[in-house]
Amino acid sequence: MSTPSSDTSLGAGAEFDLIRSMRERWGELAVGIGDDAAVLRPPRGDQLVVSTDTTLENVHFERDWISWREVGYRGVTAALSDLAAMAASPAGVLISLELPRAALDGVSDLADGIGEAVRSAGGKIVGGNVAGGEVFGMTTTVLGFAWSPLTRAGGRPGDLLYVTGALGGPGAAVRAWDAGDKPTALHRIRFAHPVARIAEARWLAARGVVAAIDISDGLGGDAGHLAAASDVAIEVQLDRVPRVAGATEDDAFSGGEEYELLLLARAPLSEAEFAERFGIPLTAIGRTIERGADVRFTRDGKRVAAPAGHDHFSR
Ligand SMILES: [Mg+2]
Numbered sequence: 001m002s003t004p005s006s007d008t009s010l011g012a013g014a015e016f017d018l019i020r021s022m023r024e025r026w027g028e029l030a031v032g033i034g035d036d037a038a039v040l041r042p043p044r045g046d047q048l049v050v051s052t053d054t055t056l057e058n059v060h061f062e063r064d065w066i067s068w069r070e071v072g073y074r075g076v077t078a079a080l081s082d083l084a085a086m087a088a089s090p091a092g093v094l095i096s097l098e099l100p101r102a103a104l105d106g107v108s109d110l111a112d113g114i115g116e117a118v119r120s121a122g123g124k125i126v127g128g129n130v131a132g133g134e135v136f137g138m139t140t141t142v143l144g145f146a147w148s149p150l151t152r153a154g155g156r157p158g159d160l161l162y163v164t165g166a167l168g169g170p171g172a173a174v175r176a177w178d179a180g181d182k183p184t185a186l187h188r189i190r191f192a193h194p195v196a197r198i199a200e201a202r203w204l205a206a207r208g209v210v211a212a213i214d215i216s217d218g219l220g221g222d223a224g225h226l227a228a229a230s231d232v233a234i235e236v237q238l239d240r241v242p243r244v245a246g247a248t249e250d251d252a253f254s255g256g257e258e259y260e261l262l263l264l265a266r267a268p269l270s271e272a273e274f275a276e277r278f279g280i281p282l283t284a285i286g287r288t289i290e291r292g293a294d295v296r297f298t299r300d301g302k303r304v305a306a307p308a309g310h311d312h313f314s315r
Pocket residue numbers: 081082085213214215216
């Protein structure tokens with residue numbers, strides 16, 4: 001792609017053959033690949049929003065869990081989800097691959113998964129890199145534009161806490177795999193095929209959301225990040241957290257890689273209008289109480305201790 005690797009373990013010819021084969025699969029989704037760098041034209045007045053994310057075999061997933069297509073789709077979607085959290089529109093994606101020889105047969109499927117993620121979120125594939133490696137790794141850099149990006153820091157006491165979608169699916173899937181079981185189809189698809197909530201975030205940002213984060217570390221951890229950045233105490237009503245069927249409270253609380261959004265809003269949002277428009281729920285699950293970073297929990301209106309989430313999701 002734009003910057004050929006100095007690592008020649010794939011062989012220079014093989015490397016460019018790979019890049020050509022991926023570019024063919026992407027068609028007009030790939031632009032500018034072949035120049036030394038990509039050129040993007042920001043809409044006048046918009047700000048550039050940039051993020052990067054790596055997915056590593058045996059750290060973030062295991063090869064017998066998901067297909068190469070899902071590896072590509074999921075890795076790129078995870079990076080795009082950070083643009084969603086900022087209410088930015090994706091403009092460009094750069095993909096940097098480390099491919100062990102065993103992965104070479106999967107490159108077409110991988111490219112199709114990458115293409116599917118970019119096609120569904122918006123934007124173009126504008127560059128990247130391919131190198132040989134011991135294990136599979138993919139680093140996705142995403143470039144987006146937003147007139148007024150959301151941050152984690154916009155909250156203040158008196159805000160309402162919302163979450164998109166239903167949680168716990170990825171947690172339940174990994175719990176099953178770790179136990180040597182097969183996850184349910186629903187849990188598996190929530191792990192393998194998350195959705196970056198790009199359109200949802202822009203809709204919400206236009207309707208009074210003042211701070212957001214995407215749930216990659218788990219509801220508990222990411223509520224903590226939001227509380228710290230906004231310097232507020234967040235109260236989470238555990239009994240209101242929406243879960244996918246069959247997911248435990250711990251799956252929903254401690255499980256990560258949801259790529260749903262956790263949001264603070266100054267005034268009530270229309271949950272019905274959101275659900276109608278996007279086909280997923282928007283649920284009020286708490287509020288901010290006072291200054292001072294903290295996360296507190298209630299169940300049936302009573303203060304309870306933090307759920308004892310064991311960290312089965314450091315992967
Ligand atoms: Mg994030």
